[in-house]
Amino acid sequence: MGRENDFSRLELNLGGCLSNYSYFRGLLKESTKLLVLVKANAYGHGAVEFASMMQRFGADYLAVALPVEGIELRNSGISLPVLVLTAGTDFFPEIIDNRLEPGIPNLAALKALDAKLRERGIKDYPVHIKIDSGMHRLGFMEDELPELIEFLQGCTTVRVQSVYSHLAAAEDPSEDEFTLGQIGYFQRCAKAIEDALGYHPLWHILNSAGIERFADYQFDMVRLGIGIYGISALPSVRLTPVASLKVKILQIKHLKPQDGTIGYGRWGKIAPGGTTIATIPAGYADGLDRHLGRGAASFSIGGHRAPTIGNICMDMCMLDVTGLDVKVGDTVTIFGDDPRVEELAEILGTIPYEILTSIPHRIERVVVR
Secondary structure, three states: OOHHHHOEEEEEEHHHHHHHHHHHHHOOOOOOEEEEEOHHHHHOOOHHHHHHHHHHHOOOEEEEOOHHHHHHHHHOOOOOOEEEOOOOOOOHHHHHHOOOEEEEOOHHHHHHHHHHHHHHOOOOEEEEEEEOOOOOOOOEOHHHHHHHHHHHHOOOOEEEEEEEOOOOOOOOHHHHHHHHHHHHHHHHHHHHHHHHHOOOOEEEOOOHHHHHHOHHHOOOEEEEOHHHHOOOOOOOOOOOOOEEEEEEOOEEEEEOHHHOEEOHHHOEEOOOOOEEEEEEOOOHHHOOOHHHOOOOOEEEEOOEEEEEEOOOOOOOEEEEOOOOOOOOOOEEEEEOOOOOHHHHHHHHOOOHHHHHOOOOOOOEEEEEO
16 A cells, blocks of 8 residues: 555445444344345545455345456455446456356346357356346346247356346435335346246345335345445434545645635635635545535534535645644544535535546555454
């Protein structure tokens, strides 16, 4: 790790993560399997670090978006089954070599995988059939099932490990009729596949919001994503933020009005009585959106909030610490318990996912107890 990690880190709260895991596990029947999503570098938290925690906690499955993400987990010693949600068709040899389990959204992908497996003489390779129940990104529509079933019935290279779909608006009560329609559609499709195969693959459709709001439809497995990282779909539930982005103050300046302005574009204005600023090593290259600058957001130092001042730079930004007792080396929390990432997302008019997944690899992930 580089020297910048001496003063910039994303802390992963092991206890908080376990608390969130236990909350969702408690909403499920004992027999229901739990899949945890660690795609996009575990939603920015660090895929290897997070997958290791999930393996320790007893998760049944992991899921990633891309083959390269699954390969990273295997190279790091993760042994849990790994579903590749967006397997494509170009990386089936690597998927097979690393014993990853591809999601299959269409017949072309299934046929391409079948060809690679036949070349190697492999039978009963685990695959996951994706149903498009209304999200309309990837997956088989109901009228495409006869052709899929016909192919599967004559195919010995694969075994359907699961049939799954994805809810589009499970967090929104005003869309519950649509969500229940998706679930019903999925049930029809999954049953048609199961009846034709003569065995029972795992069924799963619930995401984090679905687990909280539609637990009656947990079927055989659920997929836990943003919830494990500390974001609930229920206003009454306050989960523990797992990630805290922390940096240390690099320099403090006491500026007088005659010193001019602060930062690019001269957007930082010095108060008539003078302004004290703290410069910290976090900028838009560290996931700190420029729209959080110019006082739009404030971060925590020693239990006090300090607003941004001036424009956020690529690798740094400045905080107005006038009147605060701070010094070089003090820790600044950009998000965590205070402020929470939801607060920054609200300022930006976005969702916490976008902020979390914007934290680059150059920020060290550190598991803390």
